[in-house]
Structure formats: C-alpha cells, structure tokens
Amino acid sequence: KLIRTVCPFCSLLFLCKPLPTIMKKNIAVIFILLSFISCADDNTDCEGYFAPYWTTEMLGKPHNTKLKGENYAIRKAFSELKKLETEIQPKNGFITIKLHLDKYGGFCKQEIFELNSEYQNVNFNNGDLVKKLGSVSSNLKSWSNDTETQTYYLINFTIKNGKIEEIF
Numbered sequence: 001k002l003i004r005t006v007c008p009f010c011s012l013l014f015l016c017k018p019l020p021t022i023m024k025k026n027i028a029v030i031f032i033l034l035s036f037i038s039c040a041d042d043n044t045d046c047e048g049y050f051a052p053y054w055t056t057e058m059l060g061k062p063h064n065t066k067l068k069g070e071n072y073a074i075r076k077a078f079s080e081l082k083k084l085e086t087e088i089q090p091k092n093g094f095i096t097i098k099l100h101l102d103k104y105g106g107f108c109k110q111e112i113f114e115l116n117s118e119y120q121n122v123n124f125n126n127g128d129l130v131k132k133l134g135s136v137s138s139n140l141k142s143w144s145n146d147t148e149t150q151t152y153y154l155i156n157f158t159i160k161n162g163k164i165e166e167i168f
Helices: 023-040 070-084 123-137
Strands: 002-004 014-017 093-101 107-116 149-162 163-167
Touching: 070 123, 070 163, 093 123, 107 123, 123 149
Parallel strands: none
Antiparallel strands: 002 014, 093 107, 093 149, 149 163
C-alpha cells in the first residue's frame, strides 16, 4: 500500500510505503529541511528583468529613476576625471554606461559600451578609461525610483580630440 505525501512548501507529490513511527519522525524532519532548501526563493534584488528608467508600469505610473541632483550630480561626479583625461586614444568616439539599479535604487551592476567615431567597438586608453569611469559610476549614490521596479539608467560620454567633451 502506498501513501500520498505533499510538500507543504512547493506542493510536490510523493508516493511512499508506510513506515514505523520512529522512522516517520526522522524522515519528516529530513523532508522538512530538504523542502526549505529545495523550495527556497533565493532571488536577489539584482536578478531578472530591468526596465528602462523612463518607462511606465501597466497602469501608466512612470518608474522615473533619477539621481538626487540629476544631471548636475552626474557631471560633478565625473568632473575630476574629465579634467585629468586629456590624451584619450582613440581621439574620438562614444562611451555609454548602463547602470542596473534594484527596485530601491541600489546599484546592482553595470555594462559599458565603447565605440569609435565610426561606431566600431574600441577600447579607449586600452581599457583604462573604462575602469576609471566604471569606478565613479558604481559609486553614485542617492538614486530614487517612483515605483519598486528594477530599472537601468544610461550615462553617455562623447570623446572629441582626446578629451571627454559631453556627459549626458
């Protein structure tokens, strides 16, 4: 004769033979511990889909992810690096930093894209410039979000004549 047993956490169905009472207690404890481990939701706030900062929810409320101080704060954060980097190679191109933010405005990760003036992939200063920009952008604080949605925010840089000309 088989007994039907259902996991109370994930509703998995098990069929097993009846056991003596002492074994039932031991197996029940093991079963519960395994259920906690196997059925646990171990997602972090930084997993899954990230919506663009400017999009809206289903009912039309915008995510409106922003940094306190907006563009001024972003330009100020990169101002020292902008002054120091005057011999960037290649001399012209674009850098885009895509910051992934959790639903509370916390930093998750970033992606950095580098293109020359002909829109070909390139490494400015052999990757050194990207490391410096990434360090500054990952330390930006005071992000806020009008909805509890994971979003991303773009910061763009224009490189002209070996210098960072624009930050937007």
